[in-house]
Amino acid sequence: MSEMSKIVRTISSISFPLIIIYGLYIISHGHLTPGGGFQGGAVVASGCAMILVAYGSIWTIGKMKEKNLSLLESIGAICFILLAIFGLGFGAVFFNNFLVGSDFLFGTIPSAGSTIANINTGGVIPLMNFAVGIKVIAGLFAIVLVMAHASSTREGKK
Amino acid sequence: MILEAIHIILPILIVIASIYAVLLKDLIAAAIAVSAMSLMLSLEFYILQAPDVAIAEAGIGACLTTAILIIAIKATKRMEDET
Numbered sequence: 001m002s003e004m005s006k007i008v009r010t011i012s013s014i015s016f017p018l019i020i021i022y023g024l025y026i027i028s029h030g031h032l033t034p035g036g037g038f039q040g041g042a043v044v045a046s047g048c049a050m051i052l053v054a055y056g057s058i059w060t061i062g063k064m065k066e067k068n069l070s071l072l073e074s075i076g077a078i079c080f081i082l083l084a085i086f087g088l089g090f091g092a093v094f095f096n097n098f099l100v101g102s103d104f105l106f107g108t109i110p111s112a113g114s115t116i117a118n119i120n121t122g123g124v125i126p127l128m129n130f131a132v133g134i135k136v137i138a139g140l141f142a143i144v145l146v147m148a149h150a151s152s153t154r155e156g157k158k
Numbered sequence: 159m160i161l162e163a164i165h166i167i168l169p170i171l172i173v174i175a176s177i178y179a180v181l182l183k184d185l186i187a188a189a190i191a192v193s194a195m196s197l198m199l200s201l202e203f204y205i206l207q208a209p210d211v212a213i214a215e216a217g218i219g220a221c222l223t224t225a226i227l228i229i230a231i232k233a234t235k236r237m238e239d240e241t
Binding site for chain 1: 209210213214217218221222225226228229230232233
């Protein structure tokens, strides 16, 4: 796909950071509010697809290689499995929530019940949300990017 | 009262958008009809107290599926053949 007009490019450059911040908010508040890794990753991948449609696939694949996206997706999956195996090592069972109650990272237990303001709770669940979010962003954006790039190179050969 | 009215109006609009997606000969217009159907479906999910499913439906159904369909239509022909 070739790039679109200057009006479309300017408007998508302005609204791209807002979409990215909203998606990262959904990912990082996944254990308190509706949403989580998959939903926030889908929102961020939608913003990246908007940039792809506005600027064209040649420009976008110069900024973000498909090989790096594949690497990022594998990093997300490996982080998820490694956190589960850490639960096997520190605790007793697979997927054990070993961080809760340790006052380290996302580890505090609120005294009067968890509300929407207690971001520093949940133990290992926010870290797994981050891992799933990275995997979903990279996977969904890689599908759209490879498809747009393949169709544009086929147009160039004709 | 207004919630019941929305509960009646939204499924009718979803059915109308789906019929347009099947009947239209212009494939980009059909893809936009699918996108509008998905957006109204996510609004219906939000009214039915499932905001989790609504966010996933609005992200996947209304945005990414439409982008993939439009990229695929631009690589092929736009109008459907008369058979």
